[in-house]
Amino acid sequence: MDWDKLRIFHAVADAGSLTHAGDTLHLSQSAVSRQIRALEESLSTTLFHRHARGLILTEQGELLFDATRAMAKRLDAAAARIKDSEEEVYGELRVTTATGFGTLWLAPRLSKLYDKYPDLTIDLKLEERVLDLPMREADVAIRMKEPSQADLIRKRLMNIRMRLFATQAYIDERGIPKSLDDLDTHRLISQNPESAQVSAGASLIHELSEHEVQSRLYVNNYFGVLQAVLNDLGIGVLPDYLVDSAPRLVRVLDDVESNEVPVFLAYPEELRHSKRIEVFRDFITTEINDYRRRHRDDANS
The missing domain is CATH 3.40.190.10 (Periplasmic binding protein-like II)
Structure with a gap:
């Protein structure tokens, strides 16, 4: 299967429009349309229902889009590992946690991380839903229970009540x-x-x-x-x-x-050597230790 055609198909399926996909890919609408037709011919199937308001995936198109979406996430993971330098920390790190913890505990402390690594970009995903780390919905998670998904590295940070x-x-x-x-x-x-x-x-x-x-x-x-x-x-x-x-x-x-409610840090096994994961893990560990020490001192005073 032609990788370039799959890339174009993925962009069209994601955008729902030949025009918008063309803008993203810097290709003309006619060029995008030709590639989609060629892919459909090679697969002997129809991938999109075409109507006046845009494109809708057929059942066969949905199956292919699931595959290209998984491929894109795996490629993003590979790109993240490649970009991680031994000396520098830059690029995007997607962090997911619950709304309350992320807003009230984590976000106010992030200035310390940015002070040390100004080229780092944090995409903070605050929601109660547990995102799928192996499928790269996020790079690292802080969760109020031990993650059950396979192929995750997990570290217990602290307990709350x-x-x-x-x-x-x-x-x-x-x-x-x-x-x-x-x-x-x-x-x-x-x-x-x-x-x-x-x-x-x-x-x-x-x-x-x-x-x-x-x-x-x-x-x-x-x-x-x-x-x-x-x-x-x-x-x-x-x-x-x-x-x-x-x-x-x-x-x-x-x-x-x-x-006691355990708080865990988790990230995919494949990101074990990511420099961004490493600095975020060290940052969180330091902040947790400071938090615990301060409260221990308060309790003893």
Whole structure:
């Protein structure tokens, strides 16, 4: 199969348009169209349904696009390894983590990494969905549970716990509960028990749900829970690392917390020797160690 024709097919399938693909490839629309027709003839099949608003892949086209998409990701991985120099760190590193952790813990610390490696580009993908690292949806992940995918290098960074927090303004207005039974006069803010989250956090929410609560607010990530708590809407179920970034938080019911939640760093085996992965791993490890040491010192003071 002609590699050049596959490259052009992939661009057309991705863009859904001969014109847009031509712009990307710096080819005329007629040249792109000729290559697609030649590929279809060589395969004895139709790859696109053509209509006035653009192109839609046929079933056979979808199968080929799946293959070229996987090829493109593997080629990106190879290019990343080739570009990684023994002396310099540059190019793009795609990092995925949960919205709350990425926004409130990781992003504020990235200036230290950029200070050391100004030519590095970070593409931070914040979402609750677990991206597929072996399929190169991202290069490295920080996750609140041990990754289950094969062919990943994983490193346990730290443990966190889910706890209850509110603002002093909310406590001054509504009072502070002395026991779980006192939650019946408060609003509880948490992730939805059915949403994607770590099992330890879900277990705590289910435990709290067994008690009568006056009102509830569900949000699909911890960043949203935090914003609601900071606006004095109620008592939130939040990870303990947020205390650093939100000093207005006051812990409620000190004896109520989840089991430990492990935080893992993971990346594909094929990127083991990537210089960008190496410097990011070292950066995260240093920041985690500083965070843990600071909290250990606070606990002992």
